[in-house]
Amino acid sequence: xxxxxxxxxxxxxxxxxxxxxxxxxxxxxxxxxxxxxxxxxxxxxxxxxxxxxxxxxxxxxxxxxxxxxxxxxxxxxxxxxxxxxxxxxxxxxxxxxxxxxxxxxxxxxxx
Amino acid sequence: xxxxxxxxxxxxxxxxxxxxxxxxxxxxxxxxxxxxxxxxxxxxxxxxxxxxxxxxxxxxxxxxxxxxxxxxxxxxxxxxxxxxxxxxxxxxxxxxxxxxxxxxxxxxxxxxx
Numbered sequence: 697x698x699x700x701x702x703x704x705x706x707x708x709x710x711x712x713x714x715x716x717x718x719x720x721x722x723x724x725x726x727x728x729x730x731x732x733x734x735x736x737x738x739x740x741x742x743x744x745x746x747x748x749x750x751x752x753x754x755x756x757x758x759x760x761x762x763x764x765x766x767x768x769x770x771x772x773x774x775x776x777x778x779x780x781x782x783x784x785x786x787x788x789x790x791x792x793x794x795x796x797x798x799x800x801x802x803x804x805x806x807x
Numbered sequence: 808x809x810x811x812x813x814x815x816x817x818x819x820x821x822x823x824x825x826x827x828x829x830x831x832x833x834x835x836x837x838x839x840x841x842x843x844x845x846x847x848x849x850x851x852x853x854x855x856x857x858x859x860x861x862x863x864x865x866x867x868x869x870x871x872x873x874x875x876x877x878x879x880x881x882x883x884x885x886x887x888x889x890x891x892x893x894x895x896x897x898x899x900x901x902x903x904x905x906x907x908x909x910x911x912x913x914x915x916x917x918x919x920x
Contacts, residue, residue: 727906738912739896752907787850794839796908798850
């Protein structure tokens, strides 16, 4: 298996623009997680899905962030409008039991 | 609210040394604890997972222990190598069914040849 796939790997955008991050989990995994990593706050869970259903979105910062999982093999995290404080590395992870497998991350810079 | 702390934030050792990384957590009602490794510019890789009923887990030169009552875990690395240089993060999962992990900020380890 190719592991968790994320795209794009790098994104530079201007404040106010819409940003869409994409994730393909490992086939057969039924849980998917979106994390954000910054120097100040470390690694934080934003939202996770189980069997395509959002279970815990308490980490989503505000209404500008939204996540969807239309099917078992694809998820998106959207930021609209983006702000400079959203600059971070965003990770997607998936799991089938207890171990989470992380993707390589998307490094987002909002100017 | 669960808080996870890792001390020190950074550690530099010569090759061949045995070393211990520390992790503490505030809420002992955990389901399991995991140690991850993160290389620069990469995602996290799971190293060891300890269930709340276990005291330790071993994999090769790595040994992780768990003292749930005191809210502490250690990751012991034997005979360190330059390839062990990375950031090590611990994460706890609470009891109750949620799959949410709460992470520490990590210890950045440098093993010098």
